[in-house]
């Protein structure tokens with residue numbers, strides 16, 4: 509039976525270090541890390557995440573701002589909000605919650621965030637730094653950064669000789685995940701919806717990372733015995749057995765079946781999810797240190 513990777517516990521230990529770093533920064537420079545989260549529209553799941561982010565930021569002692577814009581916000585208005593945050597010295601991190609409503613174009617909005625405040629790591633500058641292997645001056649997308657900490661907790665820092673397969677190639681997750689694994693010396697395969705014989709590709713993986721949003725797609729016979737399985741996907745499904753109108757979360761991995769084959773596996777919830785919010789706090793502290801001209805802590 510696989511070891512369950514406890515994302516909640518690992519996230520809690522990272523949060524302690526984030527809090528300590530924030531306290532040290534405030535004591536030495538008077539600067540409090542500031543995080544602004546911008547959300548457009550009233551998608552319930554997005555609001556849940558954004559509320560959780562704000563709560564965590566306050567717990568960490570940050571200056572935390574949430575900007576909620578109506579669903580019919582114009583492109584110009586959204587861009588002017590981001591421009592103001594770019595110029596606000598109290599704000600070190602800006603996150604625009606995705607997806608945006610269909611009438612808005614996310615690309616120019618993401619690209620106008622100052623790279624040094626882009627705590628999602630989505631700007632071309634930050635994605636490019638990661639692509640060329642510069643881990644020191646950029647900001648790395650929170651979910652892959654968090655998934656990497658979970659992988660390191662099982663396998664250590666050096667993944668030499670390991671085959672890693674990432675299913676999914678989004679800018680938010682799959683691509684940066686592949687780059688982080690490569691930098692840790694894994695041999696990386698990027699799989700996606702056009703991959704032939706996905707099950708066969710996955711069976712080669714010592715490290716299997718699934719991020720498609722297809723509930724329970726990864727079956728037990730896709731998993732190499734003893735592999736480390738990281739489940740990023742989140743699909744919310746009705747759960748009438750929990751009461752009327754209740755829901756529950758499913759990952760991309762058929763957890764009950766894969767747990768019997770894998771060496772280590774993340775649950776959903778309680779795996780990668782808690783690490784995402786934690787790394788957002790970590791990136792905000794990093795950005796605040798750099799803005800103060802100090803060397804940032806590593807997490």
Ligand SMILES: NC(=O)C1=CN([C@@H]2O[C@H](COP(=O)(O)OP(=O)(O)OC[C@H]3O[C@@H](n4cnc5c(N)ncnc54)[C@H](OP(=O)(O)O)[C@@H]3O)[C@@H](O)[C@H]2O)C=CC1
Nearest residue numbers: 651676677678681700701719720721740741742780781784
């Ligand atoms: N736990 C957390 O903190 C986070 C969870 N998530 C979750 O992770 C999942 C992925 O997110 P994100 O990367 O943003 O999603 P996207 O929809 O942007 O990307 C999904 C990727 O999965 C690939 N894919 C889709 N269907 C299949 C299939 N049947 N076989 C193989 N590959 C497939 C797509 O391939 P192609 O490119 O060919 O279309 C695409 O590259 C979602 O469930 C999301 O909710 C996301 C961020 C944070």
Ligand SMILES: Nc1nc(=O)c2c([nH]1)NC[C@@H]1CN(c3ccc(C(=O)N[C@@H](CCC(=O)O)C(=O)O)cc3)C=[N+]21
Nearest residue numbers: 557604605606607628776777778779780781782784785
């Ligand atoms: N600009 C942007 N950056 C993001 O990083 C981003 C985004 N937009 N849009 C949506 C996705 C999704 N995402 C999650 C964050 C936390 C949990 C999380 O905390 N999950 C908990 C469960 C939470 C629950 O019970 O609902 C867990 O898995 O244990 C999940 C998913 C960040 N995303």
